[in-house]
Amino acid sequence: MSDGPASGPGNALGLYVHWPYCARICPYCDFNVYRPKGDDEALLAAMLADMAHWRARTGARPLASLHFGGGTPSLMTPQQLAAVIGEAGRLWGFAGGAEIGLEANPKDIDGFAGMAAAGINRLSLGVQSFDDQALVSLGRDHDASLARRAIDAAQRDFARVSLDMIYARAGQTADDWAAELGEALASGVGHISPYQLTIEPGTAFGKRAGRGEQLDAPPDFAADLYELTESLCAAAGFEGYEISNHARGRADESVHNRLYWEGGDWIGIGPGAHGRIGRASAGGRAATEAARRPADYIRRVTETGTGIASEEALGVADEIAERILMGMRLADGLDIDHLHATTGSGIDPDGLARMMRQGMVDQAGSRIRLTAAGRLLADGVSGELVP
Ligand SMILES: C[S@@+](CC[C@H](N)C(=O)[O-])C[C@H]1O[C@@H](n2cnc3c(N)ncnc32)[C@H](O)[C@@H]1O
Ligand code: SF4
The missing domain is CATH 3.20.20.70 (Aldolase class I)
Incomplete structure (x- = not known):
């Protein structure tokens, strides 16, 4: 290593x-x-x-x-x-x-x-x-x-x-x-x-x-x-x-x-663990959740081979919403060209214009990010960018 x-x-x-x-x-x-x-x-x-x-x-x-x-x-x-x-x-x-x-x-x-x-x-x-x-x-x-x-x-x-x-x-x-x-x-x-x-x-x-x-x-x-x-x-x-x-x-x-925060793939092992895997635009992105109670998790693995208790197929719109809400938490923000390239779609342009007018978001090249004022209201501001 x-x-x-x-x-x-x-x-x-x-x-x-x-x-x-x-x-x-x-x-x-x-x-x-x-x-x-x-x-x-x-x-x-x-x-x-x-x-x-x-x-x-x-x-x-x-x-x-x-x-x-x-x-x-x-x-x-x-x-x-x-x-x-x-x-x-x-x-x-x-x-x-x-x-x-x-x-x-x-x-x-x-x-x-x-x-x-x-x-x-x-x-x-x-x-x-x-x-x-x-x-x-x-x-x-x-x-x-x-x-x-x-x-x-x-x-x-x-x-x-x-x-x-x-x-x-x-x-x-x-x-x-x-x-x-x-x-x-x-x-x-x-x-x-x-x-x-x-x-x-x-x-x-x-x-x-x-x-x-x-x-x-x-x-x-x-x-x-x-x-x-x-x-x-x-x-x-x-x-x-x-x-x-x-x-x-x-x-x-x-x-x-x-x-x-960057919308990567991860596996969740153990009681109640969440996972995300795949791209919606490339055959599907799954959101998994393992059985929450330890005894249920152990039983489920014994009976089915995996602890996954629920699995949801995320559509492109779900994936975009998650990528926006998570990515905007980062100081270096969200690369909207990359979001578009990997999902085939992107943020809501009207919402972005509104948030920029209100001083909540700024843009440099293909990256948008929260301003200091926007960080105080992060989830609400990012929610405005979701199409
Ligand atoms: C899994 S715990 C960390 C490891 C270990 N269990 C411990 O508490 O020392 C994750 C962290 O989440 C934070 N946390 C948990 N519940 C919180 C709450 N209601 N408000 C703010 N922070 C919280 C705590 O700082 C905690 O250390
Ligand atoms: S209950 Fe457990 S996980 Fe939660 S903060 Fe306390 S020690 Fe950490």
């Missing part, structure tokens, strides 16, 4: 592996997560079988990225990680500089060296905050001092490290956030994902908010904090290459996420 990350959408293929278990379920989280059920080995065996099924479908295409997400994949043993990585290499092989990433909880610090030895080359750490009181409010099972030790250990064990942070919490001041983000930016890592706290229906926070409790910042103040985030990151040399993602340079960006 070469040193730099593999890049570009083209024929690149990504593999997402969802590990659904968490030691504790955080009250804000609406991902497909469960407390451990003691069926790890059955789940691993099902994932490996599902991968073989997918290989028959994709044919030979080297992987640009393999991403372990969750849930908490840092709960997987090095042997389990090595089994998945080894099988991915055997079935597809890795492109030069392929990214093999994993989302880790700081609490799993003692496993970092084993994860690196198993083949993980990029770690994203769920730090969330450097404020102990905030970490308690967020229901986290680690404090700031453990997060700091985990950041140092991660930088010893992995070439590329990213930090997840959550801001716009109730009661958090601009100075509080500036101090937390400043610490993350000065920690030496090359990538930071600051997420605005979202209150999701069905979560513990969603229920408490429904009873009138204020858990997040008011929208106007959250927008101020977003702008503060952009300016502090830029001042520290981190480019906001995507709405919630900042990197020191191109080599620090997430190859796997770029593949999503």
